[in-house]
Amino acid sequence: xxGKKKQPENIKNAPKVxxxxxxxxxxxxxxxxxxKSPKAITKNPVNQFFTSILDGSFLTRNWMIKMLPFxxxxxxxxxxxxxxxxxxxxxxxxxxxISKELKVLRNEHISTKSELMHQKRISEIARKLExxxxxxxxxxxxxxxxxxxxxx
Numbered sequence: 592x593x594g595k596k597k598q599p600e601n602i603k604n605a606p607k608v609x610x611x612x613x614x615x616x617x618x619x620x621x622x623x624x625x626x627k628s629p630k631a632i633t634k635n636p637v638n639q640f641f642t643s644i645l646d647g648s649f650l651t652r653n654w655m656i657k658m659l660p661f662x663x664x665x666x667x668x669x670x671x672x673x674x675x676x677x678x679x680x681x682x683x684x685x686x687x688x689i690s691k692e693l694k695v696l697r698n699e700h701i702s703t704k705s706e707l708m709h710q711k712r713i714s715e716i717a718r719k720l721e722x723x724x725x726x727x728x729x730x731x732x733x734x735x736x737x738x739x740x741x742x743x
Contacts (some may be wrong), residue, residue, distance in 0.1 A: 643649040709715060717727045 640649075649655055713727075720726075
């Protein structure tokens with residue numbers, strides 16, 4: 592039951608893996624190799640750079656690990672720069688809104704001031720008091736002189 596199993600006849604006579612490996616080596620040795628082009632010998636550095644970025648192998652290089660604090664510093668500066676830009680835009684909008692409000696208030700001030708000057712005129716005051724029955728006096732005011740008292 593647990594002994595050796597009998598292999599069918601066709602498997603016993605089948606070629607083995609070592610035979611295939613030997614045949615492949617023979618074919619490689621007998622086939623003529625095309626001459627290598629100069630581009631195939633030296634790899635393009637740009638291609639190597641992009642390949643290392645895409646596969647992530649540039650992150651494991653020693654120079655990259657040494658430069659990591661500097662890169663983090665640059666990222667921090669970029670974040671501060673972006674935040675500063677947003678703050679500046681917010682300030683510009685705030686200044687524009689305050690300028691518009693200032694123009695409105697200035698116009699209101701000028702109109703209120705001119706209306707007050709109009710109401711302070713003697714003729715306007717006399718017209719308003721005439722409704723209540725108070726009239727303007729035609730007799731000019733008289734000066735009252737007080738003699739200084741001497742203390743004894």
